[in-house]
Amino acid sequence: MxxxxxxxxxxxxxxxxxxxxxxxxxxxxxxxxxxxxxxxxxxxxxxxxxxxxxxxxxxxxxxxxxxxxxxxxxxxxxxxxxxxxxxxxxKVGTVSHPNPDFGDIDNLGFGDLDPSGRYISSTRVRVGRSQAGFPFHPTAKLHDRVELESRAMEALQAFSGELEGTYYPLSEMSSTKQKELTEEHYLFLQENRFLGDAHVYDEWPVGRGIFYNPDKTFLVWVNEEDHFRFISMQQGSDLEAVYKRLVLALRSVEEKSSVKFAHHPQLGYLTYCPSNLGTTLRASVHINIPCLASQPYFHEFLEKHHLQVRGVNGVHTEMVGDVYDISNKRRLGMTEIQIVREMIVGVQAVLAEEQRLDGSLTKSDGVQFEGNIAA
Incomplete structure (x- = not known):
């Protein structure tokens, strides 16, 4: 400070x-x-x-x-x-949120967003969660951070199969492991001044840690900005696989551990920042769209389709070349399955516009122009 x-x-x-x-x-x-x-x-x-x-x-x-x-x-x-x-x-007139609905994960019908592999390099879905009855960073004490990490470790042990992995406390992490995870963009760091001045880094690194499976397709951040960040991701554009993995992980925590997520009748799931309430769900793709991104109407186009853009390394980061992180903008007032469907329709519109502007590709290249998920 x-x-x-x-x-x-x-x-x-x-x-x-x-x-x-x-x-x-x-x-x-x-x-x-x-x-x-x-x-x-x-x-x-x-x-x-x-x-x-x-x-x-x-x-x-x-x-x-x-x-x-x-x-x-x-x-x-x-x-x-x-x-x-x-x-x-x-952008809501009243503060309200429906009951959670992740859809029928065995019959999602999302399909592959970019079967050609020309545009989308990776896909991610994440949610934030808070342990009910625990303070957030400004009012948390040392014993709160330690107790929350202990509960998190118990919950993470409930994972099996593809979700099973290892938890690494930041306070015990070797410099070699930290360097490895940082270079791979998996590890959260103590570098954001907005979060720092909002007490997120108090008593760092006590109570913080990262969990991930061997394939690094499923991660959990403990006590970064939120008590928990559940992250499912993989290379390519198979959103259905990524989303299903995340839903199964959340259900595992709720059914097999003592962790209870903080939930509000009007606000949905509660997290540290009011921009991330309701579903707290952010479904994103890293997408190469040089033609659309160079247009003066780029941001207006995204806004029209309820999408937002970030740097590929997260909020407050710069773009890398022509690759952008495109995700849903709305999290409150809609169910989880509605938000993901809206994101899919928006990404399809982005791909179609990029293809139109490029002029050298055709529908046979594999970009989905129509989907069965718009309802």
């Missing part, structure tokens, strides 16, 4: 900095003086405060969201700011 950040002592100091600054964060757009006064003295069961929630966004004026939950209860205690942010970010 720099000297300037240390000079901001009170919640009033932080709010005044944001209030008087030029910022486009969702926090700045939705916080008013009245809302601030109503919330500034409230506390959660875990002693979470408004400052715990908004500190990162007040220090980093270029934050996108600008607000995190101090703990699961913060979404209700500080609903005066969280609910407007959630409505604004997720």
């Amino acid at each position: 720099d000297l300037f950040s240390m000079s901001l002592k009170s919640v009033e100091d932080h709010w005044n900095r944001l209030k008087n600054a030029s910022s486009t964060s969702f926090l700045k757009r939705n916080m008013t003086e009245l809302i601030f006064k109503e919330l500034k003295d409230k506390r959660t069961f875990f002693n979470g405060t408004l400052l715990d929630c908004i500190k990162g966004g007040c220090v980093n004026l270029d934050s996108g969201c600008g607000i995190y939950a101090s703990d699961p209860e913060a979404y209700d205690v500080f609903s005066g700011i969280f609910f407007p942010v959630i409505k604004d970010y997720h």
